[in-house]
Amino acid sequence: MFNDDPILNQLPPIEDETIYSYLSRIGACTGLIILGYQPYSEYLFGTKRLKTPNYYLCDCLDNLIKRIGNNEFDCLSSSGAIIMNMTVFPFYSHFISRNISSSVIKELLTDTPKLNSVARKLKIFTLDNQIERNQVIKFCPECIKEQIYLNREHMVIGNYMCYKHRIPLNYIVAGNNSRYPKFINILSLDYTNGLPCINNSYLFYNHVADFVHSIFMGDFSDSLETIKDKIKYKLENMDFIVDETINFQKLNNEFTLYRELFKGVINENAISEMVFRKNPNSKNIMPIHYIYF
Numbered sequence: 088m089f090n091d092d093p094i095l096n097q098l099p100p101i102e103d104e105t106i107y108s109y110l111s112r113i114g115a116c117t118g119l120i121i122l123g124y125q126p127y128s129e130y131l132f133g134t135k136r137l138k139t140p141n142y143y144l145c146d147c148l149d150n151l152i153k154r155i156g157n158n159e160f161d162c163l164s165s166s167g168a169i170i171m172n173m174t175v176f177p178f179y180s181h182f183i184s185r186n187i188s189s190s191v192i193k194e195l196l197t198d199t200p201k202l203n204s205v206a207r208k209l210k211i212f213t214l215d216n217q218i219e220r221n222q223v224i225k226f227c228p229e230c231i232k233e234q235i236y237l238n239r240e241h242m243v244i245g246n247y248m249c250y251k252h253r254i255p256l257n258y259i260v261a262g263n264n265s266r267y268p269k270f271i272n273i274l275s276l277d278y279t280n281g282l283p284c285i286n287n288s289y290l291f292y293n294h295v296a297d298f299v300h301s302i303f304m305g306d307f308s309d310s311l312e313t314i315k316d317k318i319k320y321k322l323e324n325m326d327f328i329v330d331e332t333i334n335f336q337k338l339n340n341e342f343t344l345y346r347e348l349f350k351g352v353i354n355e356n357a358i359s360e361m362v363f364r365k366n367p368n369s370k371n372i373m374p375i376h377y378i379y380f
């Protein structure tokens with residue numbers, strides 16, 4: 088039984104490692120990954136499934152925690168600990184309401200797969216950009232020289248720099264749909280693999296990496312309303328808002344970062360709704376870091 092398997096105590100999770108990465112390493116080290124994706128997944132989660140976990144989240148966590156059993160690692164001590172320490176949930180939960188956040192946690196614990204519904208509620212795939220449209224694993228070549236694992240900060244959509252090493256992340260395309268990944272043996276990753284996510288705008292992407300890191304570290308405590316007000320205040324101060332309307336032409340013409348960021352993937356209505364609507368949970372809301380400049 089996995090519960091009694093000493094491998095669990097021999098293979099400590101790495102700080103900020105995604106649960107996907109950890110289970111992939113466990114599978115590789117125990118040889119269980121050879122069973123194939125579905126049997127291994129079924130073994131871990133006790134239920135027939137095709138889609139768990141993905142690079143960002145993991146559901147059926149109560150089943151998984153039963154399988155893992157008692158262990159010495161804080162981040163694997165409970166389902167809640169996995170959510171907070173080994174998934175991207177703490178980042179995205181900043182940009183949704185408390186009610187939705189609570190319902191997401193409940194869904195991640197049930198034994199019925201809910202990953203797609205949860206990803207939608209967290210708006211993980213709101214930014215449908217070129218790189219992350221595919222099934223992509225992002226990693227820092229310098230980080231994996233030290234230890235091969237996937238860092239959850241690197242998996243945040245649109246984050247393309249390593250906070251620690253200040254170099255662009257590399258990515259490999261592992262399939263054609265990031266919502267349904269299979270277990271890849273990540274121990275076979277090498278620092279020479281993949282392509283850099285970016286070749287320019289390092290200053291800006293360093294800023295994004297800082298922002299992502301600060302949220303995971305809990306240094307960022309602004310509420311959704313406060314963020315919204317700050318963005319509106321900034322746009323007003325820069326004369327991009329006149330008569331409660333955003334002048335997108337001016338914004339496009341004058342704000343290099345804005346052009347760099349949006350590249351037509353986020354529509355202007357979404358920004359208007361974000362800034363002007365009382366209820367910041369409108370379906371058009373976007374991951375805030377893209378305009379939190």
Ligand SMILES: [Zn+2]
Nearest residue numbers: 227230249252
């Ligand atoms: Zn790194």
